[in-house]
Amino acid sequence: MAEKIALVGIGKIARDQHIPAIHGAKEWELAAVVSRSTALDGVDTYPTIEALLAARPDISTLSLAMPPRPRFDVAVKALNAGRHVMLEKPPAHSLAACLQLQRLATEKGVGLFASWHSRFAWCVPAARAWLEDKTLVSLRIAWNEDVRRWHPGQHWIFEPGGMGVFDPGINAVSIMTEILPDPVHVKEATLLFPKNRQAPIAATVAFHHGGGADVRADFDWRQEGPQQWTIDVETTDGHLCLTDGGSKMYVDGTLVDDGLNEEYPRLYRRLSELVTAGRSDMDLSPLVHVVDAFALGGRVLVEPFHF
Amino acid sequence: MAEKIALVGIGKIARDQHIPAIHGAKEWELAAVVSRSTALDGVDTYPTIEALLAARPDISTLSLAMPPRPRFDVAVKALNAGRHVMLEKPPAHSLAACLQLQRLATEKGVGLFASWHSRFAWCVPAARAWLEDKTLVSLRIAWNEDVRRWHPGQHWIFEPGGMGVFDPGINAVSIMTEILPDPVHVKEATLLFPKNRQAPIAATVAFHHGGGADVRADFDWRQEGPQQWTIDVETTDGHLCLTDGGSKMYVDGTLVDDGLNEEYPRLYRRLSELVTAGRSDMDLSPLVHVVDAFALGGRVLVEPFHF
Numbered sequence: 325m326a327e328k329i330a331l332v333g334i335g336k337i338a339r340d341q342h343i344p345a346i347h348g349a350k351e352w353e354l355a356a357v358v359s360r361s362t363a364l365d366g367v368d369t370y371p372t373i374e375a376l377l378a379a380r381p382d383i384s385t386l387s388l389a390m391p392p393r394p395r396f397d398v399a400v401k402a403l404n405a406g407r408h409v410m411l412e413k414p415p416a417h418s419l420a421a422c423l424q425l426q427r428l429a430t431e432k433g434v435g436l437f438a439s440w441h442s443r444f445a446w447c448v449p450a451a452r453a454w455l456e457d458k459t460l461v462s463l464r465i466a467w468n469e470d471v472r473r474w475h476p477g478q479h480w481i482f483e484p485g486g487m488g489v490f491d492p493g494i495n496a497v498s499i500m501t502e503i504l505p506d507p508v509h510v511k512e513a514t515l516l517f518p519k520n521r522q523a524p525i526a527a528t529v530a531f532h533h534g535g536g537a538d539v540r541a542d543f544d545w546r547q548e549g550p551q552q553w554t555i556d557v558e559t560t561d562g563h564l565c566l567t568d569g570g571s572k573m574y575v576d577g578t579l580v581d582d583g584l585n586e587e588y589p590r591l592y593r594r595l596s597e598l599v600t601a602g603r604s605d606m607d608l609s610p611l612v613h614v615v616d617a618f619a620l621g622g623r624v625l626v627e628p629f630h631f
Numbered sequence: 632m633a634e635k636i637a638l639v640g641i642g643k644i645a646r647d648q649h650i651p652a653i654h655g656a657k658e659w660e661l662a663a664v665v666s667r668s669t670a671l672d673g674v675d676t677y678p679t680i681e682a683l684l685a686a687r688p689d690i691s692t693l694s695l696a697m698p699p700r701p702r703f704d705v706a707v708k709a710l711n712a713g714r715h716v717m718l719e720k721p722p723a724h725s726l727a728a729c730l731q732l733q734r735l736a737t738e739k740g741v742g743l744f745a746s747w748h749s750r751f752a753w754c755v756p757a758a759r760a761w762l763e764d765k766t767l768v769s770l771r772i773a774w775n776e777d778v779r780r781w782h783p784g785q786h787w788i789f790e791p792g793g794m795g796v797f798d799p800g801i802n803a804v805s806i807m808t809e810i811l812p813d814p815v816h817v818k819e820a821t822l823l824f825p826k827n828r829q830a831p832i833a834a835t836v837a838f839h840h841g842g843g844a845d846v847r848a849d850f851d852w853r854q855e856g857p858q859q860w861t862i863d864v865e866t867t868d869g870h871l872c873l874t875d876g877g878s879k880m881y882v883d884g885t886l887v888d889d890g891l892n893e894e895y896p897r898l899y900r901r902l903s904e905l906v907t908a909g910r911s912d913m914d915l916s917p918l919v920h921v922v923d924a925f926a927l928g929g930r931v932l933v934e935p936f937h938f
Contacts, residue, residue, distance in 0.1 A: 420814070484819065507734070510725050517930070616726050618922065619792070
């Protein structure tokens, strides 16, 4: 029988990804949504998290698809009410807030899932398996997209805490940390801030790798024309390339795996496994690398950016 | 009988603090130092960590008083060689590097101590005990000192990763996280960067507190005249004030505790307890708050700074 779930926050990502994924999952029944302004046909809508928690003790699991800042207080209330919680990425606006949620979930004995949707891209498991026994020579992330196309008019993304180009960049980092068998840490970074903005529009990050491999990431939001979400990995036994955000995988130039974009359906399947097993999955390493890049990064001012 | 310890890095902090503290401790015998350039009278000196580890299996514990960047590789070598390790603050230049060291120490079954010397200021235990059963109304850190006086000509401290005013500021944060019974996380921050520098010369940080208390920190390196290292705490049952970096404590205006600066002797006593018990102490919360402030902070350019 399907488990009841409620979705909190009915913005673009919820409509584009979460709702279709839940509706398509045999494991889940969308039993309610929380939204102050929007109703969803055929689903009970509550104006606040408090109203939902009071009225619906039958709903064991909440998926929080709202922005990270208001999400923290909602997550605290849900965990305190003994519900399992899934968090959109990034799990909170600060690392310390993530750690607080983690401790609270442990205290309450409920499941907490920090979801990184890009890890559920089609070829990520195959890439991880291929790399497992290889010796790394270099890894290069190239995550270059047009911010005007993907975030039109979203000024908040350039405000303090908006993360700037690390908002998509953290997706690449979440794949890298999933497929690399070895730990890395930020060695140095350069962050390009438009003169009129408070978050970087581009960044380069160099990572320390224990085996001496050259691990680097380039993130750029000024990419016009073809968009690029690529991770290139050179090993002593061949070359792996993930393109299209992880949905295509090449080994030594040959396409070996290619799948549909089913990130969110897979992510909700994982949530079901966690809830059934009574476990949490709160890997914070993508966020750790991003905050490290902010703390260690040199800053360069570049020309003002206007949408 | 005293346990043998080696000190790696013989800079200013080692001569001012570590060497006198070790010489004064009945728990420790300074058996060797590692330094490429400096010898220490009456103590075996090795030019490299590798030379020390190869020659001295009798030394169980290493204290690393060198700067954070080179410290990581040295710590990895020491932990891999099965030695207990104490790290000066901050434990590494990035949070991910700290987490790698923590995992390695667990794997190797050796003790790792991320030391925060300010937590060993005289009145910190009394402040912690006093606050334990109080309800917080507000906490205000004022950590204002003259960088020309305390870091004359140290250009690296303004370079990327040098942390700027958070180098002393993290000491205040380490006290706050030790004495506050409740968790907090950075809500917003403003970082003041001199136009010619890559690290902030001043910062204000506002923290989220679950009980709604007003928790803030002001760090400023442009303080001339009297220096200030104060933490003021208002509760529903009175007012606590720590001054002089935690060596004086006032309750409702009355001096209730006042002690010598014995931070490093206390710190080495703690190291001895950890090593004897086979335990680690790797609380990363001060560094978490600092990297969060960098990631969330708005940036303001201020006038160029020259030593």
